[in-house]
Amino acid sequence: MATQSLYRRYRPRRFGELRGQDHIVRALRNSVVNGREGQAYLFSGPRGTGKTTTARILAKVLNCTAPAEGEPCCECDSCRAVEAGTSYDVIELDAASNNGVDDMRELIERSSLATPGRHRVYILDEVHMLSKAAEAALLKTLEEPPEHVVFVLATTDPQKVSDTIRSRTQHLQFHLLPLDELEAYVRWVIEDAGLKISEDAISQVLQQGAGSARDTLSALELSAAAGGEAEESVSLEEIVAALVEHNSGRALTAVAHAMHQGRDARTLTEEIVRHLRDMFLSLQAPELVQLPERMLQRVSEQARLLGAVSVVRAMTVLGESMVEMRHAPDPRLLLEVSMVKLTTPELGDDINSLRARLDRVEQAVARGRDASAPLPRPAPIDPNTGRAQLGGKARSSKPPEQKGEPAGGVSEVSDAVSSEVPTGRESKPDLSADTKPVTRTASGAIRAEPAVREKWMTDILPGLKGSARAIVAGGEVVVVTDTELTVEFPNAGHCTRATKCLADVQQLVDAVLGAGLAIKFVAAEAKSGKKSEEIHDIDPAELTDAPKVAGKSAEDHLSDFFPGITKLEDPKK
Numbered sequence: 123m124a125t126q127s128l129y130r131r132y133r134p135r136r137f138g139e140l141r142g143q144d145h146i147v148r149a150l151r152n153s154v155v156n157g158r159e160g161q162a163y164l165f166s167g168p169r170g171t172g173k174t175t176t177a178r179i180l181a182k183v184l185n186c187t188a189p190a191e192g193e194p195c196c197e198c199d200s201c202r203a204v205e206a207g208t209s210y211d212v213i214e215l216d217a218a219s220n221n222g223v224d225d226m227r228e229l230i231e232r233s234s235l236a237t238p239g240r241h242r243v244y245i246l247d248e249v250h251m252l253s254k255a256a257e258a259a260l261l262k263t264l265e266e267p268p269e270h271v272v273f274v275l276a277t278t279d280p281q282k283v284s285d286t287i288r289s290r291t292q293h294l295q296f297h298l299l300p301l302d303e304l305e306a307y308v309r310w311v312i313e314d315a316g317l318k319i320s321e322d323a324i325s326q327v328l329q330q331g332a333g334s335a336r337d338t339l340s341a342l343e344l345s346a347a348a349g350g351e352a353e354e355s356v357s358l359e360e361i362v363a364a365l366v367e368h369n370s371g372r373a374l375t376a377v378a379h380a381m382h383q384g385r386d387a388r389t390l391t392e393e394i395v396r397h398l399r400d401m402f403l404s405l406q407a408p409e410l411v412q413l414p415e416r417m418l419q420r421v422s423e424q425a426r427l428l429g430a431v432s433v434v435r436a437m438t439v440l441g442e443s444m445v446e447m448r449h450a451p452d453p454r455l456l457l458e459v460s461m462v463k464l465t466t467p468e469l470g471d472d473i474n475s476l477r478a479r480l481d482r483v484e485q486a487v488a489r490g491r492d493a494s495a496p497l498p499r500p501a502p503i504d505p506n507t508g509r510a511q512l513g514g515k516a517r518s519s520k521p522p523e524q525k526g527e528p529a530g531g532v533s534e535v536s537d538a539v540s541s542e543v544p545t546g547r548e549s550k551p552d553l554s555a556d557t558k559p560v561t562r563t564a565s566g567a568i569r570a571e572p573a574v575r576e577k578w579m580t581d582i583l584p585g586l587k588g589s590a591r592a593i594v595a596g597g598e599v600v601v602v603t604d605t606e607l608t609v610e611f612p613n614a615g616h617c618t619r620a621t622k623c624l625a626d627v628q629q630l631v632d633a634v635l636g637a638g639l640a641i642k643f644v645a646a647e648a649k650s651g652k653k654s655e656e657i658h659d660i661d662p663a664e665l666t667d668a669p670k671v672a673g674k675s676a677e678d679h680l681s682d683f684f685p686g687i688t689k690l691e692d693p694k695k
Contacts, residue, residue, distance in 0.1 A: 129339040132311055134175055135205070136193045137183075141307055141335065142299035143172060149294065150176070151192035154183050160292045162264050162273040164249075166280035167296025170336030174214075174247060176296075177274040178204060181212045181243035184272065214245045223255035230263045242271050249275040250282035257284055264290045298333025301412040307335065308342060317342070319350040325417065326353070332396070333412060358397045359424065365436060365464055366427045373461040377454070387453035388444060391460075395440050401425035402433045429484070436464050571602045577634050585630045590623040597643065607631065608642045617645040 134140050137147045153159045163180075165173040182194035182204045194201050203209035215229060229244065246252075252260065264273060264287065275291060277283055299307070305328055312319050319327070323345045331338025345353070357376060364373035380390050403410045404422040411418050425433060443460045447453040578599050586594055596616055597609040611617040620643050628641050681687060 127340070128311065128315065128343045129170075129336045131315075132339065134172065134179065135182075135196050137176075137179055138193060140172055140176065140179075142303055143176070143296055146176060146294050146296065150180055154180075154189065154192040159184065159272065161267045161271065162291040163275065164280065164283065164288060164291040164293045165274060165276045165296060166293065167278070168298055168334060169278055170334030170338075171296040171298060172335065173276040173296055174245065177243070177245045177276060178212070180272075180274065181209075181241075181245070184241040184243060185209075185211050211241065212243045212245065214247065217246050217249045217251045217256075223253065223259050226252070226256040226259040230259060240270065243274060244271065245274045245276065247276045248278070249287075250277045250279045257287060261286055261290070298412075299335055301328065301333075304328060304331065304333065304335065304338055308338060311339065311342065317346045317350065319345060323351055329413070329417075358394060359420075361394060361461075362397070362401070362424045362428060364461070365432065366424075368465045370462050370465040373465050374458055377458055377461060381454060387457045388447045391440050391444050391447070391453075391457055395437055395444070397421075398433055398437045398440070401428065402430065402437070405430050405433070431480075432464075439463055571599070574602045574607065574635065575599050581634045582627065582630045585634075586623065586626060590626055593620050594623055594627060596620070600644075605638065606640050606642055607635075608644060610644050610646055612646055614645040617643050 137151050140147055150159075159180075163177075165177060167173055179194065182196070182201045183189050183192065185200045185204070186194040187198040187200060188195045196202075196205070200209065200211065204212050207214075213229070213232070215225070246260075261284075267273065273291075275283070275287070280288070280293070280295075305324070308324060308327060311317075312324075319342070327338060327341045327345055330341040345351075357379075360376040361373060364370070364376060377390070381387070400411050400413060400421050401424055404418065405425045408418065408422065411421065413421060428436075439460050440457075443456045446456055450456050583591060583595055593616070594609075597611045597620060599607065600610045601608040609620075611620055624641060624643065631639055631641055677689060
């Protein structure tokens with residue numbers, strides 16, 4: 123004969139044996155003592171918190187022949203029948219598998235029949251799974267139930283229960299057990315059952331139970347069957363350390379190790395998110411973390427190293443992956459991609475990635491590291507699409523260094539890019555005889571024309587919007603001086619249209635290259651001395667039709683292309 127499970131062996135038989143649900147025990151016990159029990163209850167809460175067990179205790183005390191202070195005696199025939207599941211006064215129905223309107227009509231018909239005891243109790247588990255038609259049929263009975271009938275509706279998702287049903291019931295909400303109370307309960311079960319469980323195994327059991335008494339006892343039973351020692355689990359600390367160090371290889375190795383242990387990708391992701399949640403709570407509200415004291419200290423230390431912004435971003439990225447895993451052919455791939463994203467902030471192009479990089483710098487400053495050390499530079503982002511530009515890495519890379527450096531210092535553009543004119547590269551002809559491709563600013567810095575061209579292509583042009591970018595893109599940087607940046611356009615008409623965007627271009631130049639550099643738009647004809655043609659607006663009134671050319675008519679051309687067609691006359695003519 124199979125051994126009875128621990129959660130069934132230690133299932134509460136009286137209200138006083140329920141743990142962590144004092145508010146519910148007090149309400150139900152007082153209603154029974156005062157003879158004011160309701161005819162419809164709604165029990166909601168996480169799985170394994172005692173909803174169905176409480177409903178059975180209520181059914182026992184309502185039909186008990188010798189109740190005492192709102193508690194069943196558990197000795198009379200009625201109590202024993204309820205515990206054995208053979209009572210005619212208690213009907214349990216799983217709404218998940220009996221959710222049709224016919225099932226509900228049958229239940230309603232049976233509710234009007236007489237009962238051996240004082241009350242007939244109907245327990246509907248997972249009531250949120252009822253169809254709309256079944257809910258409507260149940261609602262009519264809840265409005266005018268027979269005097270001897272008590273309905274107990276249980277659900278793990280009360281939001282899905284219609285408001286009309288909830289308004290006709292007494293809603294009691296069950297809670298997860300606090301860690302200290304659950305630990306005391308587990309140790310009592312271990313002693314009463316004569317189990318040998320190590321301290322590490324107890325901590326692991328409590329963590330797996332996550333506040334659910336039934337889940338905790340199931341985990342305890344599995345641990346006892348495995349010898350009472352903690353099983354080899356995934357090192358979440360290893361994954362957190364990889365996130366702190368931004369080490370993609372270390373993170374992928376930890377995931378691969380978990381997969382070799384037989385872990386499911388979605389289950390592993392859930393464990394990581396749960397651990398990250400504990401880390402986040404340890405920073406914001408440590409009293410809400412359901413962990414032993416020694417584990418809480420370790421989690422708090424990890425959270426401080428990773429930072430609140432990075433913790434929130436990790437939970438967001440992994441949460442999105444969990445949603446995609448439902449239909450993904452290879453969930454492990456999504457988890458690995460998420461790990462690479464989290465360990466390489468430079469790959470992200472969203473605001474959370476920027477926050478993570480800023481948080482990384484702040485953490486470096488807090489730890490006394492050199493925060494001025496350059497971080498890997500991401501590819502330029504197109505502001506119109508929010509994505510990296512194609513070829514952006516190649517265009518934003520540093521030009522090759524020149525063997526000889528101009529006297530006076532290192533050339534620089536703004537405060538980010540430094541480069542020099544490569545040897546042998548031809549520059550554009552100057553518009554004036556005294557203008558050189560490389561000039562020195564008043565502060566002593568040197569503006570390099572190639573670097574300015576680069577910033578023009580990678581930062582300034584992409585920053586323009588719509589038609590403005592299309593128009594200005596036709597120009598080319600030809601001269602850079604200490605105070606002026608000259609852009610040449612193919613003709614005067616093009617230059618005139620580009621001048622309308624001059625204010626937007628000047629604003630971007632000030633932001634990218636620094637203030638004090640004026641923008642000048644010129645036409646190619648102006649450089650060569652040619653007189654540009656003036657642009658005149660066209661008056662539609664001056665337009666005339668072109669003279670007709672003798673030849674075939676439109677009908678004749680159609681006949682040539684489609685032989686055999688017949689022209690239909692307009693019936694209105």
